[in-house]
Amino acid sequence: MSTDFRLSDDHAQVRDMVRELCAGEFAPQAARWDQETIYPADAMAQLAELGFFGLLVPEEYGGVAYDPIAYALALEELGRVSAGVSVMISVHNSVGAWPIVKYGTEEQKQRFLPAITSGMVAAFSLSEPGAGSDAGALRCSAVRDGDHYVLNGTKNWVTNGAVAGAIVLFARTDPAGGNKGITAFIVTPDLPGFSVGKHEDKMGIRASVTTELALQECRVPALNRLGDEGQGFKIAMSTLDGGRIGIAAQALGIAAAAFDEGVRYAKTRETFGKKLYEHQPVAFMIAEMDRRVAAARLLMLRAAWKRAEGQPHQIDASMAKLYASEAATYCAHRAIQIHGGYGYVKEYPVERYYRDARVTEIYEGASEIQRLVIARELVRQAEAADAAHTQEAVR
Amino acid sequence: MNFDLSPEHAALAARARAFADGLRGTIAQLDDEARLPAEHVTQLAAQGLLMPEGSLASAVVLEELARVSPAHALVASIQASLVGVPLRAFGSAAQQAEWLPRLASGEILGAFALTEKNAGSDAGALETQAKQDGDSYVLNGEKVMITNGGTAGVFIVFATVDPAAGSKGVTAFLVRGDAAGLTRGPRGRMMGMRPADVRALRFENLRLPLSARLGEEGQGLKVALTALNVSRIGVAAQSTGIAAEMVDRAVAWARGRRQFGQELSKFGGVGELLSDMAVDRDIARLMTHEAATTRDRGEDFAHLAARAKWTASEAACANADRCLQVHGGWGYDVATGIERYLRDARVTRLYEGTSEMQKLLVARHAVASMS
Numbered sequence: 128m129s130t131d132f133r134l135s136d137d138h139a140q141v142r143d144m145v146r147e148l149c150a151g152e153f154a155p156q157a158a159r160w161d162q163e164t165i166y167p168a169d170a171m172a173q174l175a176e177l178g179f180f181g182l183l184v185p186e187e188y189g190g191v192a193y194d195p196i197a198y199a200l201a202l203e204e205l206g207r208v209s210a211g212v213s214v215m216i217s218v219h220n221s222v223g224a225w226p227i228v229k230y231g232t233e234e235q236k237q238r239f240l241p242a243i244t245s246g247m248v249a250a251f252s253l254s255e256p257g258a259g260s261d262a263g264a265l266r267c268s269a270v271r272d273g274d275h276y277v278l279n280g281t282k283n284w285v286t287n288g289a290v291a292g293a294i295v296l297f298a299r300t301d302p303a304g305g306n307k308g309i310t311a312f313i314v315t316p317d318l319p320g321f322s323v324g325k326h327e328d329k330m331g332i333r334a335s336v337t338t339e340l341a342l343q344e345c346r347v348p349a350l351n352r353l354g355d356e357g358q359g360f361k362i363a364m365s366t367l368d369g370g371r372i373g374i375a376a377q378a379l380g381i382a383a384a385a386f387d388e389g390v391r392y393a394k395t396r397e398t399f400g401k402k403l404y405e406h407q408p409v410a411f412m413i414a415e416m417d418r419r420v421a422a423a424r425l426l427m428l429r430a431a432w433k434r435a436e437g438q439p440h441q442i443d444a445s446m447a448k449l450y451a452s453e454a455a456t457y458c459a460h461r462a463i464q465i466h467g468g469y470g471y472v473k474e475y476p477v478e479r480y481y482r483d484a485r486v487t488e489i490y491e492g493a494s495e496i497q498r499l500v501i502a503r504e505l506v507r508q509a510e511a512a513d514a515a516h517t518q519e520a521v522r
Numbered sequence: 523m524n525f526d527l528s529p530e531h532a533a534l535a536a537r538a539r540a541f542a543d544g545l546r547g548t549i550a551q552l553d554d555e556a557r558l559p560a561e562h563v564t565q566l567a568a569q570g571l572l573m574p575e576g577s578l579a580s581a582v583v584l585e586e587l588a589r590v591s592p593a594h595a596l597v598a599s600i601q602a603s604l605v606g607v608p609l610r611a612f613g614s615a616a617q618q619a620e621w622l623p624r625l626a627s628g629e630i631l632g633a634f635a636l637t638e639k640n641a642g643s644d645a646g647a648l649e650t651q652a653k654q655d656g657d658s659y660v661l662n663g664e665k666v667m668i669t670n671g672g673t674a675g676v677f678i679v680f681a682t683v684d685p686a687a688g689s690k691g692v693t694a695f696l697v698r699g700d701a702a703g704l705t706r707g708p709r710g711r712m713m714g715m716r717p718a719d720v721r722a723l724r725f726e727n728l729r730l731p732l733s734a735r736l737g738e739e740g741q742g743l744k745v746a747l748t749a750l751n752v753s754r755i756g757v758a759a760q761s762t763g764i765a766a767e768m769v770d771r772a773v774a775w776a777r778g779r780r781q782f783g784q785e786l787s788k789f790g791g792v793g794e795l796l797s798d799m800a801v802d803r804d805i806a807r808l809m810t811h812e813a814a815t816t817r818d819r820g821e822d823f824a825h826l827a828a829r830a831k832w833t834a835s836e837a838a839c840a841n842a843d844r845c846l847q848v849h850g851g852w853g854y855d856v857a858t859g860i861e862r863y864l865r866d867a868r869v870t871r872l873y874e875g876t877s878e879m880q881k882l883l884v885a886r887h888a889v890a891s892m893s
Binding site for chain 1: 523524525526527528531578769770773774776777787790792793794796797798800801804805808809811812815829832833878880881882884885886887888889892
């Protein structure tokens with residue numbers, strides 16, 4: 128098959144379906160959710176009913192099993208309208224449900240996935256006050272005690288943490304083991320010793336709930352251990368690979384929304400007897416936004432396509448996440464500039480885009496971590512190419 | 523959806539890469555001597571690399587050639603896009619029969635003569651005149667910065683048949699390299715792309731038969747834009763090649779060089795340079811292939827070509843500069859072979875429409891397509 132970057136008809140249909148849903152149901156409310164810091168429970172319930180809680184879950188467990196491309200398109204469309212909802216759906220699917228699908232035992236899948244697909248929110252808990260980008264530094268401890276593990280520690284920045292029924296949580300089973308001492312667990316809020324800490328008062332994505340979690344002598348059944356002891360870091364990293372495409376999609380949605388608002392405003396507003404866009408500096412801003420949105424979309428689709436094809440895509444996911452998130456803040460920034468004073472007030476959505484965009488450069492791997500991943504992979508690829516040459520020369 | 527190359531395009535790319543790798547030993551000398559041997563053109567033709575069919579095919583070839591010699595890519599791009607495309611689109615059967623086989627075999631080079639001293643981005647302002655006189659046109663005027671100006675066997679020359687009509691008077695003509703009344707100026711000394719032959723041209727009472735007109739009277743700008751739109755994909759591909767080569771060279775240097783007890787590549791600051799270079803390379807390639815495949819399907823692609831050309835040319839310049847930075851002082855040494863790419867890359871933001879012109883095209887399209 129020849130090179131072709133276009134969406135298939137099926138994928139275009141998914142995009143249109145989600146776009147229509149968002150425009151009709153969520154767009155009128157998104158500004159209020161943000162301004163009043165409202166967790167949109169009704170919207171989440173509606174999304175669950177429409178299958179959005181099982182986007183990456185096989186049908187036998189009640190999911191709709193989108194491929195990575197359809198999944199990214201859905202998150203992009205949600206991101207255009209409400210970055211807060213988009214991140215909750217992204218976290219729920221990419222890093223909440225997906226690791227259970229990928230690494231769960233059959234018993235765990237039966238126990239959690241049907242509940243998750245029918246409306247139980249899932250979450251992912253890796254970060255701690257002292258372990259963000261350096262996830263291997265986490266200190267939350269898990270000590271085996273019969274058929275339970277006893278967890279102690281504090282986790283933070285947990286998206287969906289306060290509303291989740293299942294949290295994929297990482298703790299240290301070997302105090303000396305570095306990355307290899309980390310183990311994943313499925314923690315549920317009914318467990319003794321589990322409590323939700325303070326709700327973060329965030330700059331943006333205010334429709335999403337972000338909380339601390341406290342684990343005090345929290346007894347987690349050994350049956351809830353996800354994967355083997357010591358496999359946690361690997362599970363976290365492979366989960367984040369998929370998560371990065373999700374955040375790229377969300378960021379692209381914000382970038383595209385900001386671009387649209389910027390161009391629309393430039394088409395209606397007149398200054399000095401001309402439409403704004405007829406002033407060359409404004410036209411150049413539009414062009415710069417246009418190409419960044421286009422580039423982010425190409426990178427995101429490539430990463431999603433490679434994931435769908437089963438090709439290695441770690442570097443592609445990192446590139447997509449890095450670029451799309453920076454494109455989102457850039458486009459939101461420029462959209463405000465085009466709006467002038469109107470861009471600085473909440474009557475227009477662009478200041479919200481700016482606040483929402485900012486976090487995409489931080490979570491699921493800060494930009495600096497993405498660049499580190501990309502640089503390492505470039506060196507690894509060059510080493511592999513050298514080795515192949517040497518082998519050929521020997522032959 | 524498919525982000526891979528087809529096996530046919532991958533094979534073509536491999537052939538182009540092998541050809542380009544064959545130039546690695548001599549390119550510094552060719553640059554120094556400002557020379558591009560004529561046999562290189564016929565060799566490219568013999569391997570199907572001079573005028574491949576389709577924009578994606580052309581793009582994969584030009585990217586590979588530009589990795590080693592952006593100037594070879596330039597000459598091949600002119601042949602395929604600026605000369606071949608308008609000849610195929612607007613040429614009469616006789617014109618095509620006369621010129622296409624000789625261009626395709628590399629027997630002659632073509633050139634595209636639009637730019638004038640007072641007409642660069644504003645091509646409609648050109649002053650060269652073609653006056654009809656019985657069964658001929660009489661051409662008078664001057665062109666500047668014409669690549670292949672000294673070597674071309676045929677020129678597509680743009681002149682006005684009616685100076686009062688502005689851009690509506692612009693008309694294209696095919697001018698033989700040996701036409702009486704054609705004077706080629708001295709070879710221009712350019713900052714980069716030095717193997718390519720760039721000159722001014724003068725037409726003094728140059729008589730052309732009516733049959734030398736390419737397309738209709740007044741259709742010249744359409745002929746030019748048809749060529750330029752396609753050629754922008756070529757420049758984008760050429761720029762992508764520079765951007766990609768710079769990534770490879772920077773990574774190789776960063777792996778091989780040690781400072782403060784560790785490989786350069788292990789320093790976070792160097793890693794960021796490498797990472798940003800790779801992202802810009804990939805975006806350049808993706809946009810180039812998007813424009814190329816869109817054209818190959820027969821769909822509107824002008825805005826995609828403008829976006830790709832602008833973005834890839836900036837990536838080429840940025841990556842050449844970053845690669846030199848990774849090399850430190852060694853990059854500033856001509857012998858290392860990095861500074862040539864920086865010189866070569868610089869023109870990609872100028873020719874076939876400056877970045878500023880591409881930005882206007884992209885913005886206009888964005889505004890027009892927003893409901």
